[in-house]
Amino acid sequence: MKRSTISRALQYAALAIYSAGILSSCSSQTTQAEIAEKNADVAPKELPVIEAELTDAPNVPAPITRKHAAKVVVKLEVTEVVKKMADGVDYTFWTFGGSVPGKFIRIRQNDEVEFHLMNHPDSKNPHNIDLHAVTGPGGGAASTFTAPGQETVFNFKALNPGLYVYHCATAPVGMHIANGMYGLILVEPEEGLPKVDKEFYVMQGDFYTKGDFGTPGLQPFDMQKALDENPSYVVFNGSVGALTGDNALTAKVGDNVRMFVGNGGPNLISSFHVIGEIFDKVYAEGGTTVNEHIQTTLVPAGGAAITEFKADVPGTYVLVDHSIFRAFNKGALGMLKVEGNEDKNIYSGQLVQKIYQPEGSTVQEMPQSKAPAAAFASNKEMRLELGKTLYAQNCQACHQAEGQGIKGAFPPLAKSDYLNADVNRAIGVVAHGLEGQIKVNGELYNSTMPKLKLTDEEIANVMTYVMNNWSNKGGEVTPDQVKKAKTTYKH
Amino acid sequence: MLYRLIVVILLMGISFKVQAQKSLPKDMVLVKGGTFVPLYGGDSTAVKVNSFALDVYPVTNAQYLKFVKENPKWRKSEVKKLFADQNYLRKWNSDLSFGSEADKIQNSPVVSVSWFSAKAYCECQGKRLATVEEWEYAALASETKANAANDEKFYQRSIEWYSQPNPTYLPPVQQSFKNYYGLHGMIGLVWEWTQNFNSSMVVGESRADVTIDRQLFCGSGSDGAKDVKNYVAFMRYAFRSSLKANYTVSNLGFRCAQSI
Numbered sequence: 001m002k003r004s005t006i007s008r009a010l011q012y013a014a015l016a017i018y019s020a021g022i023l024s025s026c027s028s029q030t031t032q033a034e035i036a037e038k039n040a041d042v043a044p045k046e047l048p049v050i051e052a053e054l055t056d057a058p059n060v061p062a063p064i065t066r067k068h069a070a071k072v073v074v075k076l077e078v079t080e081v082v083k084k085m086a087d088g089v090d091y092t093f094w095t096f097g098g099s100v101p102g103k104f105i106r107i108r109q110n111d112e113v114e115f116h117l118m119n120h121p122d123s124k125n126p127h128n129i130d131l132h133a134v135t136g137p138g139g140g141a142a143s144t145f146t147a148p149g150q151e152t153v154f155n156f157k158a159l160n161p162g163l164y165v166y167h168c169a170t171a172p173v174g175m176h177i178a179n180g181m182y183g184l185i186l187v188e189p190e191e192g193l194p195k196v197d198k199e200f201y202v203m204q205g206d207f208y209t210k211g212d213f214g215t216p217g218l219q220p221f222d223m224q225k226a227l228d229e230n231p232s233y234v235v236f237n238g239s240v241g242a243l244t245g246d247n248a249l250t251a252k253v254g255d256n257v258r259m260f261v262g263n264g265g266p267n268l269i270s271s272f273h274v275i276g277e278i279f280d281k282v283y284a285e286g287g288t289t290v291n292e293h294i295q296t297t298l299v300p301a302g303g304a305a306i307t308e309f310k311a312d313v314p315g316t317y318v319l320v321d322h323s324i325f326r327a328f329n330k331g332a333l334g335m336l337k338v339e340g341n342e343d344k345n346i347y348s349g350q351l352v353q354k355i356y357q358p359e360g361s362t363v364q365e366m367p368q369s370k371a372p373a374a375a376f377a378s379n380k381e382m383r384l385e386l387g388k389t390l391y392a393q394n395c396q397a398c399h400q401a402e403g404q405g406i407k408g409a410f411p412p413l414a415k416s417d418y419l420n421a422d423v424n425r426a427i428g429v430v431a432h433g434l435e436g437q438i439k440v441n442g443e444l445y446n447s448t449m450p451k452l453k454l455t456d457e458e459i460a461n462v463m464t465y466v467m468n469n470w471s472n473k474g475g476e477v478t479p480d481q482v483k484k485a486k487t488t489y490k491h
Numbered sequence: 492m493l494y495r496l497i498v499v500i501l502l503m504g505i506s507f508k509v510q511a512q513k514s515l516p517k518d519m520v521l522v523k524g525g526t527f528v529p530l531y532g533g534d535s536t537a538v539k540v541n542s543f544a545l546d547v548y549p550v551t552n553a554q555y556l557k558f559v560k561e562n563p564k565w566r567k568s569e570v571k572k573l574f575a576d577q578n579y580l581r582k583w584n585s586d587l588s589f590g591s592e593a594d595k596i597q598n599s600p601v602v603s604v605s606w607f608s609a610k611a612y613c614e615c616q617g618k619r620l621a622t623v624e625e626w627e628y629a630a631l632a633s634e635t636k637a638n639a640a641n642d643e644k645f646y647q648r649s650i651e652w653y654s655q656p657n658p659t660y661l662p663p664v665q666q667s668f669k670n671y672y673g674l675h676g677m678i679g680l681v682w683e684w685t686q687n688f689n690s691s692m693v694v695g696e697s698r699a700d701v702t703i704d705r706q707l708f709c710g711s712g713s714d715g716a717k718d719v720k721n722y723v724a725f726m727r728y729a730f731r732s733s734l735k736a737n738y739t740v741s742n743l744g745f746r747c748a749q750s751i
Binding site: 080081082092121122123124125126145146147148149150170171172174175179210220221223 | 578581646647650651653654655656657682722725726728729730732733734738739740741742743
C-alpha cells in the first residue's frame with residue numbers, strides 16, 4: 001500500500017513535469033500498470049470480468065444473453081497488411097485486427113469496457129481509436145494514441161445503446177480511414193435485441209488508388225482522388241468480391257435476417273439496398289427508431305443502420321449501394337443466397353417469355369457516329385478474359401451464370417451435347433440467331449435465340465470462353481474460324 | 492583598384508569555403524540555412540534555420556555496435572528501463588551481436604533505439620540530434636531541388652513510402668535515396684529521432700499552447716496546420732507526437748547534426 005502511494009505520488013509528479021513542458025520519459029510502463037490498478041479499485045467489485053468475443057466480417061459475435069452489466073475487456077490489435085482489393089489488385093490496408101472492416105465488438109448497455117489498443121511493432125505509423133459508442137473527449141482517441149510496438153488502455157461505460165462506428169483518428173485522419181481503419185461496435189439495449197435467425201456484418205468503404213478500377217498490381221493511395229472524393233473502389237467488407245460467389249452470405253427460406261450495416265467512408269454516403277427484398281425493419285442510423293417497410297436506407301459516412309427482413313422466397317439477393325455506378329463499376333456489390341422451397345404466390349418466376357416485335361422483325365440499330373475501339377485478343381488467355389465479360393453482357397441473362405440454362409426455356413451450354421457436337425454450327429447460331437426446335441441433352445427446346453450484334457473477334461472470344469468452361473471440350477476459336485463458320489452455317 | 496577588390500573577394504570566398512569544408516567532419520554535409528514554413532508553426536511567419544551539418548547517413552547497426560562496445564551502459568542488458576523500453580535493440584540477439592542476420596543488417600540503419608540512447612550516441616561523437624525544424628528543412632529536398640514541397644512526383648513517392656509496412660530487412664543506408672544536399676534516406680528508409688521530437692505539443696507561443704493535445708487526434712489535428720494537404724508532414728508530426736523518450740520502435744532510427 002505504501003509503495004503504491006509513493007509511486008502514485010511519483011506518477012503525479014511526472015505528470016506535473018510533463019505538463020510543464022519538460023520532457024519526461026520516466027516510468028511509462030509503471031504508469032500504465034498503475035492506472036489499470038487504480039481503475040480496478042474504482043470499479044464496483046461485483047461486476048464480472050469478461051473478455052469480449054471479436055469477429056471478422058461478415059460474422060457477428062453471439063447475442064448477449066446475460067441480464068446484468070459486466071466489465072468487458074476488449075483487446076484490439078492494429079496491423080498494416082498487404083491484401084487483395086480486387087482480382088490482381090493489392091493494397092496496403094491499415095487494419096483493426098488484420099482485415100477490413102475491423103473486428104466486430106458486441107457489448108451491452110451499461111457495460112464497463114476496458115479497452116486495450118495494441119499497435120504491432122512492425123507498423124510504420126502510430127494509431128489510435130475513436131469509438132462513437134464512447135462518451136468522452138475524442139471517443140477514446142486522446143487516450144489511445146499508440147506508437148508502433150506500444151499498448152494503451154482506457155475505460156469507458158457504454159451509456160447509450162445502438163450500433164456505432166469506430167475508426168482511427170490519428171493525423172492525417174482522412175488517410176487512416178481511407179486505408180481501412182474502421183469497424184462496428186454494437187451496444188445492445190439492456191433488454192437485448194429481438195431474436196433472429198441470421199446476423200451479418202456488412203461495412204462499406206471507399207478507396208482511392210493511383211490506378212483506376214481494376215488496374216493490377218500493388219496500388220498506392222492517391223491523395224488527389226481522396227480530396228476530390230472520387231474513389232476508384234467502393235466496396236463492402238474491404239474488397240471487390242468479399243461477399244459474392246463463394247463468399248456470398250447464405251440463409252434459408254423463412255429465416256429472419258439481420259444485417260449490421262456500417263459505412264466507414266471516408267467520403268461517401270451509402271444508399272444501402274438489397275435487390276429483391278424490402279426491409280421489414282430499419283433501426284435508422286443504428287439508433288432506436290424503427291422504420292418499417294424500407295426499400296433503401298441511407299448510411300452516413302461514419303454511421304450505421306440495422307436492417308431486418310424475412311427471406312420469404314429462395315434466390316440470390318444482391319446487396320448494393322444504390323448509387324448504382326458504385327455497385328456495377330466500383331465494386332459495391334454483395335450477395336445473399338437464400339435456399340429453400342419456392343412460394344409461387346409470393347414470387348412466380350418467369351411465366352412467359354416471347355419475342356416482342358412492335359415494328360417489324362428487323363433488329364434495330366441506333367445510329368452511332370463512331371464505334372468505340374473494341375478490345376483485341378492476341379492469345380487464348382486474353383480471349384478467355386474478354387469472352388467472360390462478353391458472356392456476362394450478352395448470354396448470361398438466358399443461359400445463366402454457370403451455363404446451366406433454364407429447363408424448358410433456354411438450353412444449357414454446360415456439358416451440352418448440341419454445342420460440343422459441332423462448334424462451327426454453334427458459331428452460326430451466335431452469328432445468325434436460331435429459331436425452331438432443337439434437342440439438347442435429351443430435352444426439347446422450341447424458342448428463339450436472337451441474332452447477336454457481335455464482331456467476328458467478339459464471337460471468337462465468347463465461344464472460346466464457353467468451350468473452356470463447365471466441362472465443355474475446350475480449344476480456341478479464332479476470328480478466322482468464325483468467318484468461315486458464318487458462311488457455312490447460314491440459316 | 493577594381494582588380495584588387497575582386498582578388499580580395501575571391502580570396503575571402505575561397506577561405507570561407509576551405510574553412511567550411513575543414514570544419515565538416517567526415518560523412519557530414521552542409522545544409523545551407525534558409526527559411527521555411529513548418530506544418531505546425533506558432534504563427535504564420537516562416538521559421539529561420541541556420542546553416543548546420545548533418546550526417547549523410549542514418550547511424551548503422553555496425554556503428555551503433557561500436558558505440559555500445561565502448562559504452563557498456565547502453566548495452567541491451569545494461570540499459571536502464573528509464574532510458575529505453577524493453578524492445579530496445581529488439582532484433583539484436585545479444586549485447587554485442589546481431590545474430591545470424593548480421594550480414595543483412597550491419598549497414599542498415601540501427602532501429603529500436605530510444606531518444607536517450609540516440610542523444611548519448613551523438614554526444615559521444617561530439618554531435619547532437621537535429622531539431623525538428625532542421626530535420627524538416629533538410630527533408631524538403633528532392634534529388635534536384637532544395638525545396639520540393641510543390642513537386643507532385645516527389646510528394647507522391649514520399650506518401651507511398653509512408654503507407655507501406657516495414658520490410659523484413661531494412662536496406663543498407665547507402666542504397667537509399669540521395670537528396671539535393673547529399674543526404675541519404677531522409678525519406679524512404681526509417682523515421683528519425685529529433686532533439687525536440689514532441690515539441691509540436693508544447694513549443695510556440697502561449698496562444699497556440701492552450702490546448703496542448705490539439706494535434707493528437709481527429710479534426711482538431713488540422714486546426715493548427717499550415718498546409719492541410721501535406722499528409723507527408725502530417726504523418727511525421729503525428730509519429731513524433733506518439734513518442735516518449737524511452738520508447739523504441741522498429742522503424743525509428745536517427746542521425747546526428749552539428750552546429751556550424
